[in-house]
Amino acid sequence: MSRAAVPIAIGPTDPPSILLEKAVLEAGAVITELDEARGLIWVGGPSEFPGTLPTTVEWVQLPAAGVEDWFAADIFAEHPGVVFTSAAGAFAASVAEHALMLLLAGIRYLPEHLRATGWRQQDFFPYVGTLRGKTVTIVGAGGIGRALIPMLLPLGAHIIAVNRSGRPVSGPGIPETVETIPSVHLGRIWPHTDHVIIAAPATPATRHLIGPDELARLKPSSWIINVARGSLIDTDALVAALASGAIGGAGLDVTDPEPLPDGHPLWSLPNAIVTPHDSNPPQLRLAAFADHVAANVLRFSTGQELLAPIDPARGY
Amino acid sequence: MSRAAVPIAIGPTDPPSILLEKAVLEAGAVITELDEARGLIWVGGPSEFPGTLPTTVEWVQLPAAGVEDWFAADIFAEHPGVVFTSAAGAFAASVAEHALMLLLAGIRYLPEHLRATGWRQQDFFPYVGTLRGKTVTIVGAGGIGRALIPMLLPLGAHIIAVNRSGRPVSGPGIPETVETIPSVHLGRIWPHTDHVIIAAPATPATRHLIGPDELARLKPSSWIINVARGSLIDTDALVAALASGAIGGAGLDVTDPEPLPDGHPLWSLPNAIVTPHDSNPPQLRLAAFADHVAANVLRFSTGQELLAPIDPARGY
Numbered sequence: 106m107s108r109a110a111v112p113i114a115i116g117p118t119d120p121p122s123i124l125l126e127k128a129v130l131e132a133g134a135v136i137t138e139l140d141e142a143r144g145l146i147w148v149g150g151p152s153e154f155p156g157t158l159p160t161t162v163e164w165v166q167l168p169a170a171g172v173e174d175w176f177a178a179d180i181f182a183e184h185p186g187v188v189f190t191s192a193a194g195a196f197a198a199s200v201a202e203h204a205l206m207l208l209l210a211g212i213r214y215l216p217e218h219l220r221a222t223g224w225r226q227q228d229f230f231p232y233v234g235t236l237r238g239k240t241v242t243i244v245g246a247g248g249i250g251r252a253l254i255p256m257l258l259p260l261g262a263h264i265i266a267v268n269r270s271g272r273p274v275s276g277p278g279i280p281e282t283v284e285t286i287p288s289v290h291l292g293r294i295w296p297h298t299d300h301v302i303i304a305a306p307a308t309p310a311t312r313h314l315i316g317p318d319e320l321a322r323l324k325p326s327s328w329i330i331n332v333a334r335g336s337l338i339d340t341d342a343l344v345a346a347l348a349s350g351a352i353g354g355a356g357l358d359v360t361d362p363e364p365l366p367d368g369h370p371l372w373s374l375p376n377a378i379v380t381p382h383d384s385n386p387p388q389l390r391l392a393a394f395a396d397h398v399a400a401n402v403l404r405f406s407t408g409q410e411l412l413a414p415i416d417p418a419r420g421y
Numbered sequence: 422m423s424r425a426a427v428p429i430a431i432g433p434t435d436p437p438s439i440l441l442e443k444a445v446l447e448a449g450a451v452i453t454e455l456d457e458a459r460g461l462i463w464v465g466g467p468s469e470f471p472g473t474l475p476t477t478v479e480w481v482q483l484p485a486a487g488v489e490d491w492f493a494a495d496i497f498a499e500h501p502g503v504v505f506t507s508a509a510g511a512f513a514a515s516v517a518e519h520a521l522m523l524l525l526a527g528i529r530y531l532p533e534h535l536r537a538t539g540w541r542q543q544d545f546f547p548y549v550g551t552l553r554g555k556t557v558t559i560v561g562a563g564g565i566g567r568a569l570i571p572m573l574l575p576l577g578a579h580i581i582a583v584n585r586s587g588r589p590v591s592g593p594g595i596p597e598t599v600e601t602i603p604s605v606h607l608g609r610i611w612p613h614t615d616h617v618i619i620a621a622p623a624t625p626a627t628r629h630l631i632g633p634d635e636l637a638r639l640k641p642s643s644w645i646i647n648v649a650r651g652s653l654i655d656t657d658a659l660v661a662a663l664a665s666g667a668i669g670g671a672g673l674d675v676t677d678p679e680p681l682p683d684g685h686p687l688w689s690l691p692n693a694i695v696t697p698h699d700s701n702p703p704q705l706r707l708a709a710f711a712d713h714v715a716a717n718v719l720r721f722s723t724g725q726e727l728l729a730p731i732d733p734a735r736g737y
Contacts, residue, residue: 198551198553198577199551199553202525202529202551202552202553202576203529203549205525205576206522206525206526206529206531209518209521209522209525209526210522210525210526210531213518213519213522213696215522215526215531215535215694215696216535218694218695218696218697219531219532219535219694221688221695221697222683222688222689223683223688224679224680224681224682224683224697225697226680226697226698226699229696229697229699229702230699230702230703230704231702231704233519233696233699233700233702233705234705235514235515235518235705236518237514237515237518237705237708237709238708255575256575256576258575259571259572259574259575259594260518260521260572261514278575363540364540364542365540366540367538367539367540372537372538372539373538378531378534378535379534379537380529380531380534380545380549381534381537381540381541381542381545382542383542383545383546383549384549386545386546386547386549387546388546388547389549389550389551389553392553392554393553
């Protein structure tokens, strides 16, 4: 006997998103009105959220990765019997892909190639690098860091993951051979790594994680990629290191200040690549959210642990 | 009882390459003079090659992927009892990495980002794409194509591999789920693929494989990457398609003509990325060759099939 399809509602959009409907149906559930639903996929904000939910609703999927607004609106306290999940992790893959692009473009000398108007093969040969055999340190082992590891390994890079605890990073496509270092030992890493990808949250402890001392200890060939928050890098120190050739270059999707003002040296340094915080653009978000919804509907239907559950006691 | 280490000679360099010596030793062999060797790692050309080899020598590793010169010099016929291997495949990883870089830079709109001198986030949002869920067709399932597949899969791309036979492509990191299509059916692929990577040999049959008809059938968002030979694309048709927006863009490590002359439209089209055939630069070749040597020394020592054996009857 096959298991009955789980009834899931989508709200508050009308008409509903075809992509989300498809994700729910392909995960083996059926779409119903809210008063018959066991799960609710919510694509609106907290202000529109129902004050009371039917007692049938066990689970609500929210559309954002950060749910500070939902805490501020007391939604979780108002629905104590309901499990809420966020979209944390859903958008990590696009940001990780962007970080990989910035790193590859940097080490293969793409900025200078794009300025060329002639066949400068002999000039460029010495500057075309590879990730094969190189060590890439990923600071932050959250969704973005964990998504990056399986993207970098097939290129032959050695990965050092850095998190607070030093507990070995794990996840899909991450072998046990990946080394994980607690962030208190970051100081040992700078002279040994080839490249650095910043994917850690902005906190008082991570402010200016990369400053003059760290930049001085990196290799002259090192690229730094930042897809986290601008404040993790001391911008003035970075500009000086890029201008002097103390490091190879920087690929920045985030800057400090942000937006980066016109005329800032990062716009014109030949070894800086700036993308204006567009690694996860709006038109890619719905598709990524649909994938996340499909995964969680399948987990809900089959009684598995849900992705990104919100813990009201923990505050995220 | 442990197996005796296999004696391997390296010639004709003096002093020998430290990287190659290390590769041989780490594969468990010992380095000897030629007259005691069972294997010879040769880093010179055919003109310096010994007219007679000691009878102890069973295997010779050559330094190039293409060995036309060695056939022309009759070396294989002169040493009928010896197995020769080429470096075919050894340099594929660097070219594959370059192709991945060009594709990612293209679909994430990097060329326009690099021209920006201000924070154009809203302008750029619609043009930042992803490989997730996209179909990438790889024309040519040789070393480069097979190296690309495991690099693209973790990004969530669907791969169609194209070879002459249609026999399923296989190799390290390539799951059986990758679809392989015989090249006679290429015509069906153009409207369905998102992007195309050209990694097939230049032959009379592949000349202008991409011409006006093929370009017209691709999507306006499609990027074409060529890391094979310039002649596989009809350059004039490509320039027209890039200028009209018929396709998204082109990333070219090879061109026709090559070198691409100053003033050619490909230097100035905003959706063309040209790298001057530098995807496998000289300073990366020795390290890649050393990896290949290490793999073959290990295979020779343990009686396994060697990588890239030359078949004098087949002519390569």
